[in-house]
Amino acid sequence: MIRTLHRWPGLIAALLLTVIALSGALLSAYPALDAVQAPPAAEAGLSTAELATRILGRYPSTEQIRRAPSGRITAYYYEGDTPAAATIDPATGAGVRAADTPAVQRWLTRLHRALLLGDGGRIAVAGGAGAMLILSLSGLVLVARRVGGWRRFFAPLRGRLAGRLHVEIARLAVAGLLFSSVTALWMAASTFALLPEGPGAPRFPDVVSGQTGLAPAAIATLRDTPVADLVSLTFPLPGDASDAFTLKTRLGEGYLDQGNGTLLAWSDLSLTDRLTETIYALHTGQGLVVLGLLLGLSALGVPVMAGTGLVVWLAARRGRPxxxxxxxxxxxxxxxxxxxxxxxxxxxxxxxxxxxxxxxxxxxxxxxxxxxxxxxxxxxxxxxxxxxxxxxxxxxxxxxxxxxxxxxxxxxxxxxxxxxxxxxxxxxxxxxxxxxxxxxxxxxxxxxxxxxxxxxxxxxxxxxxxxxxxxxxGVPLELNHQPTAPRAVALTLISRRDYGAEMQAPTAILRFALPARSLWQRLRGAGLPHFAAGDLLGVLPEGSALPRFYSLASGCRDGFVEICVRKQAGGLCSGQLLDLQPGQTIAAFLRRNPEFRPGPGHAPVILIGAGTGVGPLAGFVRANRAGRAMHLYFGTRHPDSDFLYAEEFAQWQAEGRLASLTTAFSRGARPRHVQDALRADALRLMALVASGAQILVCGGREMAAGVSATLAEILAPAGLTPADLKAGGRYVEDVY
The missing domain is CATH 3.40.50.360 (Flavodoxin domain)
Structure with a gap:
């Protein structure tokens, strides 16, 4: 239900939401531009009476003064018979620039508020705001479900680029989008008079003094009204003794006699009206420039989420029968x-x-x-x-x-x-x-x-x-299913290094060219997606739809795809792989394995592997460009026949990527297994674990069981077990 509630408003309203979001993002820059261009603030302690006096000294024909929520003060006056407006420096009352709204801003405002369509457009925009609210709330729930609960809301993601990008942007933008959609709906309700009505403007008085010409500085109400509270001050028409000053503030509005300064009528703003004014200022960014920019940045995520959401939906339709x-x-x-x-x-x-x-x-x-x-x-x-x-x-x-x-x-x-x-x-x-x-x-x-x-x-x-x-x-049920092969890409072998012939255990390090991918392929999840050492390469042998998986010894940053393969008795896939020659291709796909890799931080890493299990461990060392302390325990058969990555390990030690290398050769001059090497190094292992080290084990099931039992013996004096470390994410296995 939640997924459906999220999917269809997004698909149906994607274009509308993109138009609203992009226009809103562009509009959010104008209050910031006003703030940058505004004269130095001089409102502290300044009264409306003093501001009016300063402006009249510069522009005697002023008919109205307005103060925007951003603090910008505008005076509207006449130059002869021509109306004019200027942005005012409150310190002097002088204009600092023309106050005309740029044509582009006016067009964007009409587009954002009504799609250039009047009331019908306003209704459509309100519907878009409602769709965005539904999308934001349902998206919050779906993200929490995907990562395993609200406490893991910002946990790392796995999956295709489009899906990860969709969720990552959503997690960053959702607060702003929620705020924008709620405030937009409130403003729409206000526009269409759906909110409780306040008292409105007071009734103009039937009787005034009939006098004219009183200066603003002589009016007590204007002297008592700080400029920070001012919304607008409208002057009476020249020569019209029946007219009055009209004062609007954040608290209400009323009329002032132009002859004696008496407050003729006043009406306080209702709570709804005050809230509406505040929401308008916050939504447009005029009340708080930083908030406006943040909302604008959140809005920029909408077209990206619309595009990635469409890609995710199409991929799901393709991937599901x-x-x-x-x-x-x-x-x-x-x-x-x-x-x-x-x-x-x-x-x-x-x-x-x-x-x-x-x-x-x-x-x-x-x-x-x-x-x-x-x-x-x-x-x-x-x-x-x-x-x-x-x-x-x-x-x-x-x-x-x-x-x-x-x-x-x-x-x-x-x-x-x-x-x-x-x-x-x-x-x-x-x-x-x-x-x-x-x-x-x-x-x-x-x-x-x-x-x-x-x-x-x-x-x-x-x-x-x-x-x-x-x-x-109670019904006969025959399920005749034929598995279909996963979507694969062609990988071309560019080099191979062979080992193990003397030990009758043919083994090879196979390196394939990294296929190029366009941005569109990345978004759709086509081709070989981003990968890291420890992820799995699924290989489809000829004549079978059932893939075999090999741990990767390289990451995307290395620029190639590398695996270690040992010939298995009767093994269809391993046999085909070991028969490959440079220039030939295989069909393969990627399966991510994010749990099997060094955790974040700078704590030491203990790598334990045997045979071809050293592949991903070598990949971790290769990727250790920051020089984190990595200690490798590697067990294999014979140093002259089966020492995979011997040259690289020596080079990586010299470069500081590998802190130490301990080998165990079962067929050498001093036969021993990797468990024996661990026992011989028990004191150092205990010290490393005490300092927070993580342990990663890769290889055959029997080897892994022996390593676990050996480490249990070593760690027992410290009151620790591999199970304790595993529960804390500090003991991870990739076993086959």
């Missing part, structure tokens, strides 16, 4: 909710949706982020298909779901089935789906069937689960 007969949430008997990181889980959801519909079901399929139990009035079951991101995390689109589920007062009454999608080679296999099932059980949510999993997009696993679901529902 078109579902025929997708029922509304309130009418469906089966609610199918999907949490997908790369889009592949949506393909399985489409297959399930079609099969359930063909079996006579009424199915509503939607992102897991749209979870709203109150809307599922006729639902008999809820099915959640959930992929896992990284080390057991939720996909970006469903990051706040667990928090929302935990916050429910009671579990939905409709039974639940959870199906997880993942890769068993990763330790946190289907970790997010497991977390959903565990929390649902803790909330007392009844299970339609036990949680199940699909390994590596296996159609067989999915079909097996589908038959079990059909048996539970």
């Amino acid at each position: 078109r579902l025929r007969h997708n029922a509304g949430a309130a009418q469906a008997d089966t609610v199918l909710l999907v949490a997908s990181e790369g889009g592949s889980t949506w393909g399985f959801a489409a297959t399930l949706h079609a099969a359930l519909t063909a079996a006579g079901g009424v199915v509503h399929s939607a992102p897991l982020a749209s979870f709203a139990p109150a809307r599922y009035a006729k639902a008999k079951r809820i099915l959640i298909l959930a992929a896992t991101y990284g080390d057991g995390a939720a996909p970006a689109s469903a990051k706040g779901f667990l928090g929302r589920l935990a916050a429910l007062d009671r579990a939905p009454q409709v039974p639940l089935a959870v199906l997880g999608f993942g890769d068993r080679s990763f330790p946190a296999f289907c970790g997010f789906a497991t977390a959903i099932a565990r929390l649902a059980a803790e909330k007392g949510w009844s299970a339609l069937m036990p949680m199940d999993t699909v390994d590596r997009q296996s159609p067989q696993d999915f079909a097996r689960w589908g038959r079990a679901l059909g048996a539970t529902m």
Whole structure:
């Protein structure tokens, strides 16, 4: 509901909001320009009587004095029979420049307020302000959901450039846009007399003294009115004894006798009128120049958010299959909710949706982020298909779901089935789906069937689960799904370095050219997006739609794509990669892995890896241009055969990027493993951890388990465990 409330006002009103925002941003510069050009402030202690006297001394034919919320004072007078206006220096009463509003400013003002269309335009602008209010409020909620709660509102983002740019600008601009939209709606309500009316101007008196010619300096009310409170002072028509001075201040307005200075009538401004005047000054920036500029800067984000929002919407439509007969949430008997990181889980959801519909079901399929139990009035079951991101995390689109589920007062009454999608080679296999099932059980949510999993997009696993679901529902259900390959780009191999032949373990460092991308491709997420060492390169081997993932040993700034590959027995992808020659290409795509990289700050970093697991660790060292203390423990087979990055490590140590290198060779003159190297360095490791060091481990599952056990022994005297460090984000693994 919130996502729909955010999407459609944005798409429908994008052009209108862009026009309003850009014109408002340009108009916000004029009060600042006035402030820069204004004469030195001389209002302190100055009365309206003294100001009027000074101006009349310069311009005897003055008929009105106005003071804007910005403090600019304007006198309107005649030069012979020609009307004129000047911006006044209150210290002297002299004009410092002409007060005519530039034609461009007048045009922008009419465009911003009414789209150059009169009352119809004003109504459209008010509608735009309402749309901006809805977008701002719904956007706040969606950002909080995406990052995992209000406390993480400014947490780092992942995903495509367009999506990240959309949210980053929104987080910076939303306060200003909220303020602008609320004040614009108030001003529109005032324009169309929708607010409570104040007393208005007082009735002009029936009787005046009939005298004329009293100087402003002789009128007590003008002497008692500070210039800082003045809105306008209108002089009586020359020779008209029935006319009077008209005084308007921030507190009210009234009439002064031009013969004896008596206050003839007065009306205080109502609270609504005062609030309207304040809101007008703040919205236009005339009351506070800095605020006006900030609002203008916020408005500049609107066209960018409109463009990126459109790109995100189009990308989501492309990445999500078109579902025929997708029922509304309130009418469906089966609610199918999907949490997908790369889009592949949506393909399985489409297959399930079609099969359930063909079996006579009424199915509503939607992102897991749209979870709203109150809307599922006729639902008999809820099915959640959930992929896992990284080390057991939720996909970006469903990051706040667990928090929302935990916050429910009671579990939905409709039974639940959870199906997880993942890769068993990763330790946190289907970790997010497991977390959903565990929390649902803790909330007392009844299970339609036990949680199940699909390994590596296996159609067989999915079909097996589908038959079990059909048996539970009492209908035959055959799910025949063929995974589609992710969108990939062609990477051209430019160099390779081979290792491990002597140890019968062929290994290579493969370096590919970095494909060029236009700005439009970046916004659409096309091509190879921005990446860093530790992210994952998905490689599609020929003859298979199932990708294999390799940790990147380089970042975009390095200007190339680099991975380390070891030949696996019977490995389709590793075999094809190790057969590559410079000039040949592979099909690949990027999967971000932001959890596996050195954290912010200057604390030391302990890098522990074995075999090709050294790849991303070498990438971290390569990127360490600031010289942060990094200590690498590297285990491999033989120094003469398998010492990956030997030359680079020596160079990086000389450059200060690598503080220390400790090796462990299992087939050398003194055979030992990386765990042995850690034990031998126990005292230094304890000191580094005590100083706040972060530990990053990359390599095979058995190696990682051994490293964890060894570090548990080393840290035990300090009362620490790897689990403690992991809970604090100081122990991170990338294990395969």
